[in-house]
Amino acid sequence: MQRQYSYRSLLQIPGLFPLILAAILARLAGRMFILTLVLFVLEHFSSPSLAGWLTFGAIVPGLIASPAAGVLLDRMGPTIAVRIDLIASAAFIAAISFAGWVGYFSPPLLFILVMLFSMTGPLGAAGTRTLLPRLVPPGALGRANALDTAVYAIVDVVGPAMAGVIVAWFGPEIAMSMIAAAYSGAAICLCRVQCLPGLASTNTPFLRQTVEGIQMVARHPTLRGLAVSYSLYEITWGVLNVAVPVFVAGRCATGCSSVTGLLWAAMGIAGGVGALFAGHMRITGRERSVMAAGMVATAFAAWPVAAEFGFGGLILGLTLAGVVSGPISVAVLTLRQRRTEPQQLGRVMSISMSLNTAGFPLGSAIAGTAISGSLSSSFVLAGIASVVAAAATLFIPAD
Incomplete structure (x- = not known):
């Protein structure tokens, strides 16, 4: 008979609690970023059109890159792949914040930074849900997925609200800095998750696996x-x-x-x-x-x-x-x-x-x-x- 896991005992599985905490921070940062980006552009450029196109650039390249991101997850392992996304996201958003502070930014620079941010996104989004079935026993997978889904639903509400309040009180540069800090915190939490190896062959050409x-x-x-x-x-x-x-x-x-x-x-x-x-x-x-x-x-x-x-x-x-x-x-x-x-x-x-x-x-x-x-x-x-x-x-x- 399979062991029945409560939510409390589920979090005692090695590596699962830091993974959930990393997912909370990363998803909160991601939900905050989209609204903060729009408010950042409106404050500095007063252009709704530019805000719309930058939002497009922050989402669509990641969707296009998702097949290649999946290959990286299978080849290098989900732990390393998610860590790459978290560190890269923190760096790109910190660069946007820094550019805003010093005044050295332009629409082309912002497009480059948000597109780079978008392209690593599938590593983190799919990586967390690739890690779950490898961390928890089969009997606990349904409840682990339930916890992950609940976290996602709540963060989906809290993220934009937090972004709006922080931008209103402190400005978009501070909000961007806090988002970068959240991604950095998620990367630190992930250090407590065991490094699981990739299971796909590295001898097969990358394009073929894609x-x-x-x-x-x-x-x-x-x-x-x-x-x-x-x-x-x-x-x-x-x-x-x-x-x-x-x-x-x-x-x-x-x-x-x-x-x-x-x-x-x-x-x-x-x-x-x-x-x-x-x-x-x-x-x-x-x-x-x-x-x-x-x-x-x-x-x-x-x-x-x-x-x-x-x-x-x-x-x-x-x-x-x-x-x-x-x-x-x-x-x-x-x-x-x-x-x-x-x-x-x-x-x-x-x-x-x-x-x-x-x-x-x-x-x-x-x-x-x-x-x-x-x-x-x-x-x-x-x-x-x-x-x-x-x-x-x-x-x-x-x-």
Whole structure:
């Protein structure tokens, strides 16, 4: 019989507590950086267009580089790869802060620094979730993923709020310095995690392994199914990202931004609670059922609950969608880890995590078009996307 781990006993596994602490600091820094970058550019250049393009430069190069980052994870080992990302991120952001202090910066320099920052990002993002299944026993993996997902959901809320407060009180240069310090702290925490070696062969050419990683995700029935299903589910969140502020603006005379922010914060906290609850469930072997049930619940939360029952319905619907998002994320992560060979996990995690985000911008674009006709129809589309995502889980092979 497998040992049952509580969250307290889970953190006693060697290396897991410093890894979680490093992940908290790194993810907090990453969430703070995007908003701080926008505020930094607006203060120094007064250009929303430049802020938008720099945000693009801070995200998209990393998505493009994710297949190569996955190869590095598998070849050099996740511990070293994550450490490289943390140290590089601290250095690039410290350089932005320094440039702001001394006044020697320009848009081309900022583009170079944020693109370099973006390109190492997949090493850290996928590396943490590549380390988890190698640090914890199989019986503890579901709960470890639940803890990791809960941390991610809560930091997703706290990060932008912290960035806004620090920039308002101390200025964007101080905020950038604190972000660099957080990355440095994460790198120090990672020193307490055992250095796990790479499992992939170093004799195979790098480019060939990069192509093999893409082929693995495309040809593996489970990985392909997860990519399709979760991307469809993310369309729902992309639609809600546009529809919710419009809904709030139509019902609030003042303070629309604050109300929207509070709604997203509540939803993020609900997601963290849902993920922790999922850690107490027996998810292993039941991942597809958990995903499908959560996606159907999300569809119901989007329409009719959020759309047709006024402001109270919106709050209830978003809370429900937030709660079930936790178990969905835990189930997706656990199933992907279980059905991937250890020597391929870095490539699979890096590529899959990038593919998972594809649905979000598509959903936002669809919502932007649909809302012009009817706000309610955008919530209907959000619900349909989650229903189709739930149906797509049926094509993922069972154990």
